[in-house]
Amino acid sequence: MAAPNLIYKIIVIATAVIIMLLTIPYWIHLNYSVEENSVVWIILDVLSAVFMIILGALGIIGAVKPGRLLLLVYAVGMLCMFVFIIIQMIMNIIFYRTCDDTRLYVFTCNYNFAGYLAPTIIMLIITLVGGIAAILLRKELGSESKSQGSYY
Numbered sequence: 469m470a471a472p473n474l475i476y477k478i479i480v481i482a483t484a485v486i487i488m489l490l491t492i493p494y495w496i497h498l499n500y501s502v503e504e505n506s507v508v509w510i511i512l513d514v515l516s517a518v519f520m521i522i523l524g525a526l527g528i529i530g531a532v533k534p535g536r537l538l539l540l541v542y543a544v545g546m547l548c549m550f551v552f553i554i555i556q557m558i559m560n561i562i563f564y565r566t567c568d569d570t571r572l573y574v575f576t577c578n579y580n581f582a583g584y585l586a587p588t589i590i591m592l593i594i595t596l597v598g599g600i601a602a603i604l605l606r607k608e609l610g611s612e613s614k615s616q617g618s619y620y
Contacts, residue, residue: 473612476605477531480542483598484527487546490594491517493587523549527598531605539606546599553592560584 494517502510523545530538 473605473608476601476608479601480527480531480539480598480605483546483594483601484524484531484542486594487520487527487591487598488524490587490591491520493584494520519545520549527602530602534609536606536609539602539609543599543602543606546595546602550592550595550599553588553595557585557588557592 494513498510498513498517523542526538526545527542529535530542
């Protein structure tokens with residue numbers, strides 16, 4: 469096993485575990501959504517957290533038991549999350565400035581904007597690093613599987 473391969477595996481596993489741990493703010497926000505009877509946010513929080521847990525599990529399995537397809541799914545999922553987090557941050561910053569609809573943005577407007585922003589920025593960095601590491605690990609696994617004299 470090459471040294472970069474091991475480093476990429478460690479990074480993918482670490483980011484997968486961290487992304488699973490970063491579901492905690494979703495469960496906290498879910499508590500506030502239940503108190504406000506906001507069905508849309510309850511569904512979104514549960515779906516987001518479950519998606520992140522599944523994505524983290526795929527990353528761990530793909531790194532431990534080298535699976536190129538699982539690593540591809542993990543990388544695409546992480547990079548898509550990166551894009552959606554940027555969109556979500558822009559929307560929340562816009563709504564935070566106006567805070568007209570405090571029912572939909574109850575946590576951001578009424579409680580703690582920094583409490584939203586801190587884990588979101590951490591998640592943004594983790595998704596980017598995890599996606600890139602998964603792509604690089606997938607590439608390393610592909611180059612190892614080819615034999616020395618092979619043209620393909």
